[in-house]
Amino acid sequence: MNAVLQPLVEVPLRHDWERDEILALMGLPLPELLFRAAAVHREHFDPAQIQVSTLLSVKTGGCPEDCGYCPQAQRYHTGVDASKLMDTGEVLERARAAKAAGATRFCMGAAWRSPKDRDIPKVAAMVAGVKALGLETCATLGMLGADQARTLRDAGLDYYNHNLDTAPEFYGQVIGTRAYQDRLDTLGHVRDAGLKTCCGGIVGMGETRLQRAGLLQGLANLPAHPESVPINLLVAVPGTPLADDPERSELDPFEFVRTVATARLLMPRSMLRLSAGRETMGDELQALCFLAGANSIFFGEQLLTTPNPATSRDVALFERLGLQAMQA
Numbered sequence: 455m456n457a458v459l460q461p462l463v464e465v466p467l468r469h470d471w472e473r474d475e476i477l478a479l480m481g482l483p484l485p486e487l488l489f490r491a492a493a494v495h496r497e498h499f500d501p502a503q504i505q506v507s508t509l510l511s512v513k514t515g516g517c518p519e520d521c522g523y524c525p526q527a528q529r530y531h532t533g534v535d536a537s538k539l540m541d542t543g544e545v546l547e548r549a550r551a552a553k554a555a556g557a558t559r560f561c562m563g564a565a566w567r568s569p570k571d572r573d574i575p576k577v578a579a580m581v582a583g584v585k586a587l588g589l590e591t592c593a594t595l596g597m598l599g600a601d602q603a604r605t606l607r608d609a610g611l612d613y614y615n616h617n618l619d620t621a622p623e624f625y626g627q628v629i630g631t632r633a634y635q636d637r638l639d640t641l642g643h644v645r646d647a648g649l650k651t652c653c654g655g656i657v658g659m660g661e662t663r664l665q666r667a668g669l670l671q672g673l674a675n676l677p678a679h680p681e682s683v684p685i686n687l688l689v690a691v692p693g694t695p696l697a698d699d700p701e702r703s704e705l706d707p708f709e710f711v712r713t714v715a716t717a718r719l720l721m722p723r724s725m726l727r728l729s730a731g732r733e734t735m736g737d738e739l740q741a742l743c744f745l746a747g748a749n750s751i752f753f754g755e756q757l758l759t760t761p762n763p764a765t766s767r768d769v770a771l772f773e774r775l776g777l778q779a780m781q782a
C-alpha cells in the first residue's frame with residue numbers, strides 16, 4: 455500500500471513536505487481524509503473548543519498595493535472609503551466590547567504596504583492598551599521591519615498576521631506590487647522578534663488543487679509552523695480583479711473542506727481559523743470544517759471590510775454543535 459494511504463493517525467511535525475505527498479493526502483476519499491484530520495486534531499486539542507478572535511480595521515482603505523482580491527486597494531473601485539488611523543480610545547472601546555462578547559484575541563488591521571516608523575508608536579499604544587484588558591493581541595499592518603517587530607513585541611504584541619496568500623507559482627497572478635519573498639522576509643522578522651505568527655492564505659481565487667497544495671506546502675515548510683493558520687475563502691467584492699475575472703469559477707465546498715483537513719494534518723499543533731468567506735458558508739459546511747480540524751473563528755459582524763456571520767448566528771451554531779469558546 456502507498457505510504458500515504460496507510461491508516462496512519464500520527465503525523466509527525468515536518469517541514470519538508472513534497473507537493474505530491476500533500477496532493478495524495480488532499481485526494482484521499484473524503485471520509486478517510488476527515489477521519490485522519492479529526493484524529494490528529496484530537497491528539498493536540500479538545501475538538502469541542504473553538505478559539506474566538508475579533509478583528510478590527512484600525513485604518514481602512516487607500517492601500518497602494520494591488521492584491522487582486524482586496525477591496526482596500528485604492529486602485530480598485532469597490533466603494534470602500536479610506537480612513538485615517540483610529541484613535542486609541544476608540545480601539546480600546548471596541549476591544550472591551552469584543553471581550554464582553556467572548557473573544558480572547560483582538561486583531562488590529564491597517565491597510566498599509568508597510569507601516570511608517572512614525573505610525574509604530576501609535577499602534578504600540580493600541581497594542582499595550584488591548585493587552586492591559588487581558589486580551590491576546592494581534593496586528594496585521596503589511597510588511598514589517600525587524601526593529602518595528604521588536605518595538606511591537608515590547609508593547610505587548612503576541613501575534614503578527616502576514617499571509618502567504620497562495621502558492622508561489624500562482625502568486626504573481628494575484629499580486630504584483632510585492633514579491634512572495636517579501637512575505638517570507640516579514641515572517642522572518644516576526645519570528646526573530648519572538649512574536650507568534652498568524653499566517654495562512656486564500657482559496658477560491660481560481661487556483662488549481664495543485665496550487666492549493668502549494669499554499670499548504672509553503673506554510674508547513676516554514677522554519678516554524680505558524681501558531682495560527684487562517685484559511686480564507688475568497689469573498690469576491692465587485693470592483694476587484696478577481697471578482698471581475700470571467701475565467702474564475704466558484705470553489706467546490708468540498709475542496710475547501712479538503713484544504714482545511716490537509717492543513718490540520720500538515721500543521722497538527724496550529725490553530726486553524728475559518729476566516730473570510732464564512733458568511734456565505736452554510737452551517738453544515740462549517741460543521742464539516744470543524745470536523746476537519748478547524749478550531750478558530752472570527753466573531754463579529756464585519757471582518758476588515760467584508761461581512762461575517764452575526765454573533766447570534768455563531769452562538770446558535772456553537773449550541774447546536776455542542777461547541778464552546780476556548781478560554782485564553
Ligand code: SF4
Binds near residue numbers: 524526565
Ligand atoms: S491585502 Fe493588504 S496589502 Fe493587499 S491591497 Fe489589501 S490592504 Fe493592501
